[in-house]
Amino acid sequence: MKLRLGLQARFLVMMALALLVVVLLITLLLNRQERMQLEVEGVSREAMRTMVRDGMRRQGEGTVRQLAESLANPLYYFDLDAIGVIGRTALRNPSVRYVTVYDDSGNIVHDGSEEIPSYGKRMDDKLATEVIAARDVHIQWNGAVMDVSAPIMIGRQRIGGVRIGYDMKAARQFQETAVGSLRTRLDALGQRHVVWIGLLGVGLLVFGGVVLWLIQRFLVQPIRQLAEAARAIEAGRFDTVTPAGTRNDEVGDLMRAFERMSRSLARHDRDIRRMAYTDALTGLANRLAFRETLDQRLLERGTGRQLALLFADIDDFKRVNDTLGHDAGDEVLLQFTKRIQAAIKRLGGEDVLLARFGGDEFVILVQGGGKDGDVRKNASLLAETLVSDLGEPILVHDRQVFLGTSIGITLFPEDASSATSLMKNGDIAMYQAKVAGKNCYRFYSRAMDQAVERRVHLEHELRGAWERGELSLVYQPVFCLVDDAMIGAEALLRWQHPERGLVAPSVFIDVAEQSGLIETLGPQVLHAACEDAVRWQQLRPQGEPLFVAVNVSPRQLRSGDLPQVVAASLRETGLSADLLHLELTETAVIGDEAQASNLLTRLRGMGVKVWLDDFGTGFSGLSHLRRVPVDGVKIDRSFIADVLRDPDDLALTTAIIAMAHSLGITVVAEGVEREGQYAILRERGCDLAQGYWLGHPLPAAEFLALLR
Structure with missing residues (x-):
């Protein structure tokens, strides 16, 4: 024994x-x-x-x-x-x-x-x-x-x-x-x-x-009784904790009984509830749990309390997954969850519910009432705090990631009386925050419905506009200031809508950028511009070849496949790589400097020239030119416009020219609309210039006629 x-x-x-x-x-x-x-x-x-x-x-x-x-x-x-x-x-x-x-x-x-x-x-x-x-x-x-x-x-x-x-x-x-x-x-x-x-x-x-x-x-006597109770729990009465282990004593009897109970409990209750009502990554309530809670709160509206829904969406979150991988994306979501929970703990008040609806979208339910019943004021304060806290850099895989948050706010009962309408309104308000420039918050208003409807309609019409022939390219000449010779042209996209007429590029380019259509239009524009540039060279077999400059959006740069797209266009059209100039804005480059530097190095290795557009209006300054490989900078037209009457703009333009030349970088002036501007730029050593005084943007056929 x-x-x-x-x-x-x-x-x-x-x-x-x-x-x-x-x-x-x-x-x-x-x-x-x-x-x-x-x-x-x-x-x-x-x-x-x-x-x-x-x-x-x-x-x-x-x-x-x-x-x-x-x-x-x-x-x-x-x-x-x-x-x-x-x-x-x-x-x-x-x-x-x-x-x-x-x-x-x-x-x-x-x-x-x-x-x-x-x-x-x-x-x-x-x-x-x-x-x-x-x-x-x-x-x-x-x-x-x-x-x-x-x-x-x-x-x-x-x-x-x-x-x-x-x-x-x-x-x-x-x-x-x-x-x-x-x-x-x-x-x-x-x-x-x-x-x-x-x-x-x-x-x-x-x-x-x-x-x-x-x-x-x-302990000793109760353990023998608890072992019997555990067998009853195994039959389906889930009202105790779950120990585990194997021991040859009274506690061992209890552990083995609770182990059987644990398996049955997990199989019939806990896992099902967790999958049904919580988000697997963050542990927050999911859409189903949030909707049930919202419905319950609306049924209790007789208490006189107001409700506010805050829809928070991470700006440019896709860039993290595309550049750093989905593991980094999950880490970003976890850190965002902690920051949101901390802000709610400080400012949210009682009965606040935080949920993740999937992807990069979080929803917060704030309840008003009592002495401080101004739910609109409370929601504004919480939204301001979230925009500030979530805008701080996040360290992921030893890299700092800068992301903003767009927040839409809708109120009950002012905006809607049903859960479905409230959630729809919150989405609309959040979308308007993104349209307003991201990293901000907006309250829902009924006028937003019409604005969203117009923007969605414009996006729908923009899809297929290239295939229907509504989108076309025009070319603005670029001149060398040394000998007044035209040496290239910038390709600009225009939309001639059959009903609206000429749609401003600032309008439809923004729609294309927000909706992701730019990732389809960008390669099409690049290919067409390269084809036209090949025709230019055929008209000037003995003359100096003309380059074509094509604008590249930040979204195309973040996608990471820009070098492959450029190589395919050059290969299919037969255009020499040194006759293609790609123009990027400062903000596109400094958004992820390491990624941009890698892509631009690969493009320059192919022979393609890279220019920095709208230089001087962003946040980079000349210090970034030492770390990001570019061949030229285009001084923004806002400086050129006042160069004749504003000494500060003249001094800044002169300094940009001198310092860019010291780095071996070509300087291009855009927006030249007067002869005096052209003369002073030539005097200060600017290399190239473009503007209405030199030549208006011309359709492809008229530009060919100009070359003839």
Whole structure:
């Protein structure tokens, strides 16, 4: 007969072993405590010293780099007032002892003071030789001073430098104060440990006796009864938790009974409910559960409470799946869920329900009533918070992803009285938020129904417009400013609607972009433009070949197959790759700089030229030209329009031309509508130009006639 060791006996053995281990640990802990305190103090002192030096080094490097960038233009134009302002700002830092701006020969230009007593003098201190010779950020230590310097560059040319001296005395005082505080706290902590260890030992003895009595009275006998109850649960009464395991004692009987119960419970209830009412990825309520809750809330409308539905859709979520994969997309959805839940916890009020309808769409049900019954105000505040919180960057697979959220809000009973109508209205309002520019929220209004209907109708008519011959290309000539010769043309898409007449490109291009039709129209436009360009060359067998410039939408760039589409068009039409110029906007490139840089490198490797359109209106600036491979930039027409009467636009245009040329990039001016604009652009060294003064956009046949 196999010996059965009961719970009480097992617990006595475990308690004895535990007490023995605790006594040994307490002895070792008391012996090691004092030595550990000394070691911690020594390690902390060394770590503090290293941390302070590294922190000051990083601070100095960051500050001097920022000052060097800020001082580039003032030093280049020798603007002593601007240099003085920047220098005095840096001197306000209590740890900064001096700030010196010097020219490329090492002569002092400014020291941050009002009088500049050292102006024009050559730096002759012990550290000056290395500072003048340095071509990058340079750090030197001289007793109680850390000297940090950096060259000031215009393009690749060094025009001078800036140096900052940091006082190390305050850092050392901070280090000694911190170590002394640490020593005091370690002593106090050691004393508390001794007291708590003694209390712990006493507590363990008392706890062991109490638990032993409790096990005998409240566990061993009830376990035998619970084993029988578990068999009843197996028959279908699901009202307890689910343990698992195999043991040869009373608890083992209970575990085996509950294991059988668990299988039956999971088979008949839990899994079915989870699949039916929750979202598998996020664990939120799904569409079915949300609809049932909404119906129930509407039935309770006699309580006088208002309801608000917030439909939140992630902007450009498809780009994450297309570029980073569906695993990254799932991670984004989980992080969005956490942020939404946090915002709801802070602002949502009572009885708020969050659900995921699938894909990248979330719905929030907010209930008003009580003292603060303004559900519209509460919904607005929650929507503003969500737009702000969800607009923060998300780290996915070691990459920062920037996504916005469009939110549509509909109210009960103002907008509708049924669940179906409310959900439809929420979708319409969310769509209007996307049309308004995304990353915002909009309340539903009845006028939206008509706007959505018009936009949907326009989208329907746009489908097949190319095949029906309603869409066509026109070409605007591009001229070289050196010899006034036409060297190419930009292809522009026009829609001649049979009833509406000529539809503005800003209208139908936006519809095509939002609906995804641009991914079909883009390759068709590219192929047609390449065919026309081949005909141009046939008319000019002895002349200089003309290039054709084709605009590419951000959606085409994000799809990732643009190089294959371009290669197919060149292969099928026979156009030389160097005669095709692709134009992209700044915002399309900086949306995902790594992806764009990879695609543009592949296109340029084929021989295709890449131009950056509407340059100066986005957020990239010239700094991005060093990281994104492009062959040319097109100065936006807003700068060209005022170049004759606005000195700032003229200066900015001149600077863009000079700096682009320093990077080997061609500069194109668009929107040239006056002879004076053309003359001043030629004077400032602009390479190419286009505009109504040079030539209006012409249909393909008229452009061929022009070439003849």
